[in-house]
Amino acid sequence: MSRNSDSPGAPLLAAEAALAAGGSLTARQTFLQRFLRHRIAVASLAFLVFLGLLSAAAPLVEAWLGVDGNLVDLFNAKQPPSPQHPLGTDELGRDTLVRLLYGGQVSLVVGLAAAVGAAIIGTLLGITAGYYGGRLDALLMRFTDGVIALPILPLLIILAVVDLTKLGLPQDLANSETISIYRIVFLIALVGWTTVARLVRGATLSMKAREFVRAAEALGASGPRVMLVHILPNVVSPIIVATTLSIGGIILLESVLSFLGLGIQPPLPSWGNMLTNAQELIWDAPVLAIYPGLLIFLTVIAFNFLGDGLQDALDPRAIRQKE
Amino acid sequence: MLSYLARRLTESLIVLAIMSFVIFALLGLMPGDPIDIMIFSDPEMTPEDAARLRALYGLDRPITDRYLTWLGAALQGEFGYSRLYNQPTLDILIPRLGNTIVLMGLSLFLALLIALPAGIYAATRPQSLTDHAINLLAFAGISVPPFWLAILLIILFAVTLGWLPAGGMGDGRNFWSDLRFLVLPVLALTIATVGGIIRFMRAAAIEALRQDYVRTARAKGLSGRQIVVGHVLRNAMIPVATILALQMGNLFSGALITETIFAYLGMGKTIYDSVVGNDYNVALVGLLFATLTTLLANLLADLAYTWLDPRISYQ
Numbered sequence: 001m002s003r004n005s006d007s008p009g010a011p012l013l014a015a016e017a018a019l020a021a022g023g024s025l026t027a028r029q030t031f032l033q034r035f036l037r038h039r040i041a042v043a044s045l046a047f048l049v050f051l052g053l054l055s056a057a058a059p060l061v062e063a064w065l066g067v068d069g070n071l072v073d074l075f076n077a078k079q080p081p082s083p084q085h086p087l088g089t090d091e092l093g094r095d096t097l098v099r100l101l102y103g104g105q106v107s108l109v110v111g112l113a114a115a116v117g118a119a120i121i122g123t124l125l126g127i128t129a130g131y132y133g134g135r136l137d138a139l140l141m142r143f144t145d146g147v148i149a150l151p152i153l154p155l156l157i158i159l160a161v162v163d164l165t166k167l168g169l170p171q172d173l174a175n176s177e178t179i180s181i182y183r184i185v186f187l188i189a190l191v192g193w194t195t196v197a198r199l200v201r202g203a204t205l206s207m208k209a210r211e212f213v214r215a216a217e218a219l220g221a222s223g224p225r226v227m228l229v230h231i232l233p234n235v236v237s238p239i240i241v242a243t244t245l246s247i248g249g250i251i252l253l254e255s256v257l258s259f260l261g262l263g264i265q266p267p268l269p270s271w272g273n274m275l276t277n278a279q280e281l282i283w284d285a286p287v288l289a290i291y292p293g294l295l296i297f298l299t300v301i302a303f304n305f306l307g308d309g310l311q312d313a314l315d316p317r318a319i320r321q322k323e
Numbered sequence: 324m325l326s327y328l329a330r331r332l333t334e335s336l337i338v339l340a341i342m343s344f345v346i347f348a349l350l351g352l353m354p355g356d357p358i359d360i361m362i363f364s365d366p367e368m369t370p371e372d373a374a375r376l377r378a379l380y381g382l383d384r385p386i387t388d389r390y391l392t393w394l395g396a397a398l399q400g401e402f403g404y405s406r407l408y409n410q411p412t413l414d415i416l417i418p419r420l421g422n423t424i425v426l427m428g429l430s431l432f433l434a435l436l437i438a439l440p441a442g443i444y445a446a447t448r449p450q451s452l453t454d455h456a457i458n459l460l461a462f463a464g465i466s467v468p469p470f471w472l473a474i475l476l477i478i479l480f481a482v483t484l485g486w487l488p489a490g491g492m493g494d495g496r497n498f499w500s501d502l503r504f505l506v507l508p509v510l511a512l513t514i515a516t517v518g519g520i521i522r523f524m525r526a527a528a529i530e531a532l533r534q535d536y537v538r539t540a541r542a543k544g545l546s547g548r549q550i551v552v553g554h555v556l557r558n559a560m561i562p563v564a565t566i567l568a569l570q571m572g573n574l575f576s577g578a579l580i581t582e583t584i585f586a587y588l589g590m591g592k593t594i595y596d597s598v599v600g601n602d603y604n605v606a607l608v609g610l611l612f613a614t615l616t617t618l619l620a621n622l623l624a625d626l627a628y629t630w631l632d633p634r635i636s637y638q
Contacts, residue, residue, distance in 0.1 A: 146338065148569050149621050151613040153576030154594045158346065158606070161598055163354035252468055256580060259470050260595065275471060279584065282478050289478065293471030301466035 034313040041309020044302035051299065055104035067095040070267060090288055091277055100291055103269035107296070110185055110264070111251040117189030118250065119243040122196025127227045127235070129197070130204025141201070148194050153256065159187050160262035180265040184254055192250050196242040203235040237314040245307035248300040255296050271296045331625070335618040342614050343397075343607070347390045350603050356382055360406075360601060393607075403604035407597065412604045416593065420612055422492075423589035427578050429505070430512035438517050442524025443551060443559070446532060457521065464518025469577055473511040473584040480507060490586040508585045515577045516570070523566045527559035534558070561632050568624030571617040590616075 036042060054061075062068070065084060072092045079089040087096040129140040160183070164174035173179060207213060208231065216230050257263035258272030266273055271292040278289035358376050362368050377383045381392065396403070402412040445457040481489035493501025531537065532555055540550045579591025586592070590613055597605035 145569070149572050149617055150342075151572045151575040151579075151610075151617050153579050154591070154598075154610055154613050155346075157579075157595060157598050158349050158353070158610070161354065162349060162352040166352045166354075248466055252466075255468050256470060259468075260580075260583070261599075272468075275474070278474055279477075282474060282482055286478050286482070289471075289474050293468055293474070296468045296471065297463075297466055300468070301462055304462055304466055 031313050035309055038309035038312055040305045041312075044305040044309070047298070047302050048306065051104060051295075052108060055101050055108060058098060058101035058105060061101055062095075062098050065095065065098065067098060070094065087291060088287065090274075091281060091285070096288065096291060099269045099274060100271075100295060103271045103274055103292065104295065106181070106264055106268060106270040107251060107254060107272070107299070110181060110188075110254050110270070111247050111299075114185045114188035114192060114250045114254070115243050115247045117185060118192035118246060119196050119239060121189060122193035122242070123200050123232075123235075123239055125193065126197040126200025127204050127231060130201040131208055131223065131227050131231065133205075133208075137201075140197075144194050144197050147191065152191050153253075156187055156191065156253070156257060157260070157262055159190075160184070160257060177265060177268055180263065180268070184257060184263045187257075188250050188253055192246055192253070195246045196239060199238045199242040200235055203238040204231055207231050207234050241307060241311045241314055244303060244310055248303040248307070251296065251300050251303070331622055335615075335622065338618060339611060339615060343394070343611055344390055346607055346610050347393060348386055350607055351386055351389075353598075353601065353603075358382060402608050405597075405602055405605045407600050407602045407605070412608050415605060416590070416609055416612055419588055419590050419593050420616070422587065423575075423578055423582070423591060424616070426505070426508055426512060426581070426587065426589055427574055429509045430516055430578075431574060433509065433513045434517040434520055437513075438520035438524050439556070439560075442521045443528045443555065445521070446525045446528035446555075446559075447547070447551065449529065457525075461518040461521040461525075464514055464516075464521070466518075467515070469511065469515040469580045470584055472514060473507070473581060476507050476511055477584075490584070492586075492588055504585075504587070508581045508587050511585075512574075512577050512581045515581075516574060519570065519573075520563070520567070523563050524559060527562045528555055530562075531555045531558040557631060561628065564624050564627050564631060568621045571620035571624075575613055575617055 065086070067084060072094065076089050081088045084095075087100070090096050090099065125140055125144070129137040164179070164183075165171055204227075213226060213230050216226050221230070254263055254270065255272030255275075258270045259275050261273070261276055264270035264273050266276075274292040275289060278292075281288050356377075358373050358380070362373055374383075381389060404410065405412055405415050408415050441457050441461075445454040448454050477489045480487045487506050488504055489507075491504060493504050495501060537550060537554055540554050545553070575591065578589060579595060581587065582589040582592035583595055590609055594606060594609040594613065596602070597609060
């Protein structure tokens, strides 16, 4: 990944000056100072927190407006904004604002859960490849490159229509509404781990030559123990950066699959599936095609800026490469 | 060079063989099978008839047996018929592969045409207002949901302004009127692709600008333009070529979305339609074509290194 450019080297110098003057900055203070310099990242974080809280408050908004987000009312379909429906109603007469907020819950939770799943897979593969090196490393990285190069979306489309009863799942469970959430989290985690794996492998490579790792090995620590106890805590920052940077792409992937009718299944709303019918609506209710997409766009760009800011704050070398 | 090419092609074939089995097995897990579809259209069919038909078509045999049968036929160029179109699979797929290559090729070309100058321009003026603006646009390009962007383009250019068709393809009689159908899909895919390349290009150009040979060139008194064109561009292209090779799969995914929304008859839309419509033969061969396309594009990008960087030689 390349980087953007919003962080000048000034905070670094400030930290060095403080150290030289006999003062001391803890790692956390340096991190905060650097992160706060990246104003777009800070604004993005604030926006995401606000959006998360608002989505979480969807039931409250629903009660406050006195509407039912799932109530189909065809006589009031495609209404313009009104006091009762601040953003109007959709093609089935449901309140657009409330559905956007519930859709936000689904999209954000799915995005975060899939990103965490992907981070776990990527970390396991990355640390193993980096620590053991040699043939295993070559094989795992070949595999990673292969997954990156594949046309992921067509493969996900096939995986998304796999009939779970043919895999031995009971009929009622396989067709339930919640399974569509678990399925998409699982599928995206299955293909979304590559960024984390590459960054963690790189960080592990530089860690395994350090004295404390060699000391642990000399004391007879087993491979898994060295990786878990000694290396993992030291590669947390690349994991956090890579995970944040991949959330945006993951939310996009969820929205694409849901848009194509293969992800989150209606009536459960997600920003992606709210756009499924948008193409037929662009002639008489184009705003319905605008809102959900705008929220996806803003959320994804905010996560990308946040990841960029975290990268600058946690990895000073990244800044040097920027200027 | 030739032995390298042979090795890479062999590797690609192995990947393709593995993929064909994985996809074959996954298609076996799709809801229903061809016999279910027959039962659906013929209510008088008894369970015994269905069982007999399954045995006749070999659908009761283990998946590995069925795969080997398919592979044997495929190696003789026999890919079966499409259920949706009632035509041989290849007759459907090959023209559509051509359409997708036109869409992907034009979009990638346009994206490079924009991204290379933009990335270098930003890199030569780090932290300037232009740099920030280019960076913001690049982030926006990466973050915009491609299907929403396509819908917005339709709302603007087809619904509101009425300049361009909202979707579909030309009838092949008049080149210029057919071209109008290409504009919006190519624009959508270009915007979805360009942001990432700008960011890679900028980072690579900044790295190249810091090298000693740039300082030497400057000391010799070369103009800024000469340095950028002669020293920075070519060196920065090397890492960008790596990234581009890895982006081919993404580009295909983007093409699938674009084709689906604009009803553009390409591979992506065909794969989507065939998976949703239980057209097993087309889905399988379509996915293999898609994999092969990305693998070959990957190989092409690798070969571009030798041209960009003569120090690299494939032995």
